[in-house]
Amino acid sequence: MRPEDILVPTPSGVCCKPGGFHIDPTRPVEKALITHGHSDHARAGHGAVLATQETLDIMRLRYGDNFAGSIQAVRYGEIVKLGGATASFHPAGHVLGSAQIRVECNGLRVVASGDYKNVADPTCTQFELVPCDVFITEATFGLPVFRHHDAAGEIGKLLRSVELFLERAHLVGAYSLGKAQRVIAMLRAAGHDQPIYIHGAMETITRYYQSRTIDLGRVELVRGANKAELCGRIVICPPSAISDLWSRRFPDPVVAFASGWMRVRARARQRGVTLPLVISDHADWDGLTATITATGASEVWVTHGQEDALLHWCRAKSLKARPLDIVGYGDEEDAAAQAEAEA
Amino acid sequence: MNRFAELLDRLAYEPGRNAKLRLIADYLRRTPDPERGWALAALTGALTFKHAKAGMIRGLIAERTDPALFSLSYDYVGDLSETVALMWPLDPNQKSGSAPTLTEVVQTLSTLGKAQLPAKIARWLDGLDETGRWALLKLVTGGLRIGVSARLAKTAVASLGNQPPDEIEILWPGLQAPYLDLFAWLEGRAERPSTRDPAPFRPPMLAHAAEKSDLARLDAADYLAEWKWDGIRVQAVAGRDQHGELVARLYSRTGEEISKSFPDLLALLRLPCAIDGELLIMREARVQSFNVLQQRLNRKSVTSKLLAEFPAHLRAYDLLAEEDEDLRDRPFATRRERLQALITRLSDPRIDISPLISFKNWSDLTAARADPASAGAGVDADAVEGIMVKRRDAPYVPGRPRGPWWKWKRDPMIIDAVLMYAQRGHGKRSSYYSDYTFGVWSKRDSGEELVPVGKAYFGFTDEELVQIDRFVRRNTVDRFGPVREVVHEPKSGLVLEVAFEGLQRSTRHKSGIAMRFPRINRLRWDKPPAEADRLETLESLLTQREHATMPTVGGGNV
Ligand SMILES: [Zn+2]
Ligand SMILES: [Zn+2]
Numbered sequence: 001m002r003p004e005d006i007l008v009p010t011p012s013g014v015c016c017k018p019g020g021f022h023i024d025p026t027r028p029v030e031k032a033l034i035t036h037g038h039s040d041h042a043r044a045g046h047g048a049v050l051a052t053q054e055t056l057d058i059m060r061l062r063y064g065d066n067f068a069g070s071i072q073a074v075r076y077g078e079i080v081k082l083g084g085a086t087a088s089f090h091p092a093g094h095v096l097g098s099a100q101i102r103v104e105c106n107g108l109r110v111v112a113s114g115d116y117k118n119v120a121d122p123t124c125t126q127f128e129l130v131p132c133d134v135f136i137t138e139a140t141f142g143l144p145v146f147r148h149h150d151a152a153g154e155i156g157k158l159l160r161s162v163e164l165f166l167e168r169a170h171l172v173g174a175y176s177l178g179k180a181q182r183v184i185a186m187l188r189a190a191g192h193d194q195p196i197y198i199h200g201a202m203e204t205i206t207r208y209y210q211s212r213t214i215d216l217g218r219v220e221l222v223r224g225a226n227k228a229e230l231c232g233r234i235v236i237c238p239p240s241a242i243s244d245l246w247s248r249r250f251p252d253p254v255v256a257f258a259s260g261w262m263r264v265r266a267r268a269r270q271r272g273v274t275l276p277l278v279i280s281d282h283a284d285w286d287g288l289t290a291t292i293t294a295t296g297a298s299e300v301w302v303t304h305g306q307e308d309a310l311l312h313w314c315r316a317k318s319l320k321a322r323p324l325d326i327v328g329y330g331d332e333e334d335a336a337a338q339a340e341a342e343a
Numbered sequence: 344m345n346r347f348a349e350l351l352d353r354l355a356y357e358p359g360r361n362a363k364l365r366l367i368a369d370y371l372r373r374t375p376d377p378e379r380g381w382a383l384a385a386l387t388g389a390l391t392f393k394h395a396k397a398g399m400i401r402g403l404i405a406e407r408t409d410p411a412l413f414s415l416s417y418d419y420v421g422d423l424s425e426t427v428a429l430m431w432p433l434d435p436n437q438k439s440g441s442a443p444t445l446t447e448v449v450q451t452l453s454t455l456g457k458a459q460l461p462a463k464i465a466r467w468l469d470g471l472d473e474t475g476r477w478a479l480l481k482l483v484t485g486g487l488r489i490g491v492s493a494r495l496a497k498t499a500v501a502s503l504g505n506q507p508p509d510e511i512e513i514l515w516p517g518l519q520a521p522y523l524d525l526f527a528w529l530e531g532r533a534e535r536p537s538t539r540d541p542a543p544f545r546p547p548m549l550a551h552a553a554e555k556s557d558l559a560r561l562d563a564a565d566y567l568a569e570w571k572w573d574g575i576r577v578q579a580v581a582g583r584d585q586h587g588e589l590v591a592r593l594y595s596r597t598g599e600e601i602s603k604s605f606p607d608l609l610a611l612l613r614l615p616c617a618i619d620g621e622l623l624i625m626r627e628a629r630v631q632s633f634n635v636l637q638q639r640l641n642r643k644s645v646t647s648k649l650l651a652e653f654p655a656h657l658r659a660y661d662l663l664a665e666e667d668e669d670l671r672d673r674p675f676a677t678r679r680e681r682l683q684a685l686i687t688r689l690s691d692p693r694i695d696i697s698p699l700i701s702f703k704n705w706s707d708l709t710a711a712r713a714d715p716a717s718a719g720a721g722v723d724a725d726a727v728e729g730i731m732v733k734r735r736d737a738p739y740v741p742g743r744p745r746g747p748w749w750k751w752k753r754d755p756m757i758i759d760a761v762l763m764y765a766q767r768g769h770g771k772r773s774s775y776y777s778d779y780t781f782g783v784w785s786k787r788d789s790g791e792e793l794v795p796v797g798k799a800y801f802g803f804t805d806e807e808l809v810q811i812d813r814f815v816r817r818n819t820v821d822r823f824g825p826v827r828e829v830v831h832e833p834k835s836g837l838v839l840e841v842a843f844e845g846l847q848r849s850t851r852h853k854s855g856i857a858m859r860f861p862r863i864n865r866l867r868w869d870k871p872p873a874e875a876d877r878l879e880t881l882e883s884l885l886t887q888r889e890h891a892t893m894p895t896v897g898g899g900n901v
Pocket of ligand 1: 038094
């Protein structure tokens with residue numbers, strides 16, 4: 001049996017014919033297995049959705065109660081039989097509830113990793129290595145220049161700036177789901193005990209993280225705060241809010257942005273950021289290549305991002321490699337901006 | 344080195360001057376000697392070692408990475424040092440704490456032979472993080488551009504001891520990296536370093552900008568007036584060292600030494616003195632426009648051809664010291680007499696005294712300002728930027744004291760242009776579209792078209808900024824990253840009244856013309872874009888100027 005007989009890449013996502021389901025489809029389908037709650041992977045309107053409890057909760061918060069015909073929560077490691085295949089969910093370390101999906105059929109093992117990172121994150125379960133024959137990987141940071149290095153060091157940089165510019169608010173752009181909460185949790189881990197302020201757009205999801213017993217300390221809304229109160233504070237907001245009229249309530253903010261893209265100066269400068277923070281929820285180049293090697297897979301499919309370099313690397317290591325060209329996956333932020341535009 | 348790299352990294356992104364000062368001062372305060380001294384030397388451009396070539400860096404990375412991956416990466420990043428810094432493979436055997444100090448880097452580079460350089464740089468790169476590697480590569484290849492002037496770095500170091508920056512300028516020529524004596528003094532651990540510099544810089548006296556109403560309140564009889572020349576302000580200093588040898592130096596207004604670029608001016612300083620004056624280019628006894636001076640400033644190497652083609656001239660207006668005598672507390676009128684006598688003794692065509700404008704009352708001066716050519720400036724009138732009004736009895740006071748000196752600029756040139764593109768600002772202005780590209784009409788093959796002629800990001804009030812920002816957001820027709828193209832049609836668009844100080848030819852601009860100090864003077868909401876100015880208007884302004892200043896120069900295709 002060939003891998004393509006188990007999972008068929010289509011422009012709207014990978015489809016498992018023997019199991020009768022799609023993984024992270026970008027168009028409505030009968031049965032969808034969803035890796036995580038980011039809007040480019042988790043869309044509304046499917047017949048049935050199987051995902052972790054957290055991913056289902058996040059989809060409900062985002063799309064309302066009727067986001068799917070039916071839902072089924074699956075625990076990490078639980079094996080679900082679907083038609084002629086079995087599927088199981090394993091921690092991807094990307095955001096709360098994120099999973100890699102392992103599909104097995106006639107002894108052939110395929111892992112669709114969704115988005116993942118193989119470094120510690122206090123807000124979600126640590127990435128689990130799942131041995132397989134075919135590994136489907138993202139390539140958001142699939143160029144050797146993306147080395148995310150030490151996220152704690154970046155948090156240190158932010159805190160040193162707060163200490164030096166005591167009277168200025170520090171505005172930190174961060175994606176609403178995952179990054180914002182991770183930055184807050186890491187600030188807490190570094191000993192920052194002042195209230196942290198958030199933009200209204202990330203309130204629901206942040207409160208949800210807190211309800212899942214993730215300790216974020218005192219988190220306040222910018223909306224309720226007066227100007228004087230915000231001086232010297234750390235404020236987390238969606239990246240798009242930085243250039244928005246919204247940011248004008250801060251008299252002279254230090255503008256930071258927490259993202260793997262900040263590794264490249266031209267990208268940081270283009271955004272008008274004064275304090276780029278290299279903190280990413282995706283694996284960096286070393287993470288991607290180490291993970292691919294460790295899975296023992298002999299074949300690699302690349303879904304989205306900077307595929308060329310990663311495909312080249314795989315082939316140089318004598319691994320079979322192909323791009324999937326799925327339309328609609330991308331940067332969380334682009335997806336969020338698109339969703340805003342559509343709404 | 345990693346901490347110095349973190350400082351450079353922050354400075355590279357930080358647009359605000361005050362924030363930069365605080366970052367540098369904070370670094371200097373927290374970093375021990377001699378590391379901080381070498382950092383100060385790097386920031387002030389005082390490090391001198393032979394730079395590594397880009398080819399060597401390419402060689403290092405080629406030995407360590409797959410060429411296809413390198414080329415994809417370089418394509419994406421666009422900067423060699425940055426690409427190499429990011430791609431540099433980690434050495435798993437490297438122990439932490441093996442990062443080189445800046446001191447080690449600087450000292451090694453000044454002694455190491457060329458053959459050992461690649462291996463040394465590779466070892467350092469192994470020990471540094473991404474930012475550290477970037478800073479190291481920029482440093483060793485001489486590509487360190489972080490938007491910090493020597494003056495800013497000196498201001499930051501001065502703040503360590505609550506000293507005025509000019510104090511550092513005075514000491515600077517006598518100091519040497521890593522400046523242990525300077526830091527010791529600033530931190531109150533030692534006496535002020537003695538300055539035995541025979542030709543020191545003296546902080547300059549600056550003028551306040553005047554309106555006619557400022558002058559009306561003053562008694563014209565108390566003042567002298569001279570032309571304000573459109574060159575660069577310099578201080579030409581000569582003094583004898585301990586062996587009795589004459590040492591001559593030329594400084595910019597901010598105290599940076601520019602002697603190397605003007606050997607022709609240094610040669611005229613044959614007597615001990617400190618002259619404050621304007622550096623100009625003089626051809627056949629006529630002062631050339633600033634454009635011509637700019638061309639000399641743009642050339643990197645000073646060749647005899649350059650000296651012949653662009654002869655430098657010092658138009659003196661003040662004398663701060665002569666022999667061992669400090670003249671700064673004497674009245675201006677007295678200093679001028681001494682200056683005149685000195686120039687007579689020097690008797691050199693490359694130096695003259697800036698002539699006085701004769702006037703009895705302010706309306707005489709108003710007339711002179713409106714028509715310098717008839718008021719004594721003659722053929723040099725086009726190099727006149729305005730008028731300097733100085734109190735006869737004023738001593739020479741460093742800084743910008745209010746009252747003794749006024750500068751009264753000529754009215755700027757003005758055109759009406761159409762807003763074409765707007766870019767988001769930085770820092771405080773990052774939520775505003777505050778950088779504007781504007782254009783004027785020109786007939787092209789495709790018909791009437793707006794050609795961009797300049798960019799401006801100041802001149803408007805806070806309230807006008809809000810208005811323009813709103814206009815930009817509501818009238819966007821396209822976006823490219825942080826830039827928005829706004830509507831600019833004959834019947835819809837925003838007309839900006841742009842003021843500027845001069846024009847010059849430029850190959851970098853599509854229009855072929857570049858403006859000096861353009862700024863937004865007024866918003867012309869009342870004017871339809873079709874009525875904005877045309878490129879021909881600028882062309883004719885430019886030709887007038889060129890003909891007025893250079894009628895006899897051969898090959899004058901400047
Ligand atoms: Zn994601
Ligand atoms: Zn994704």
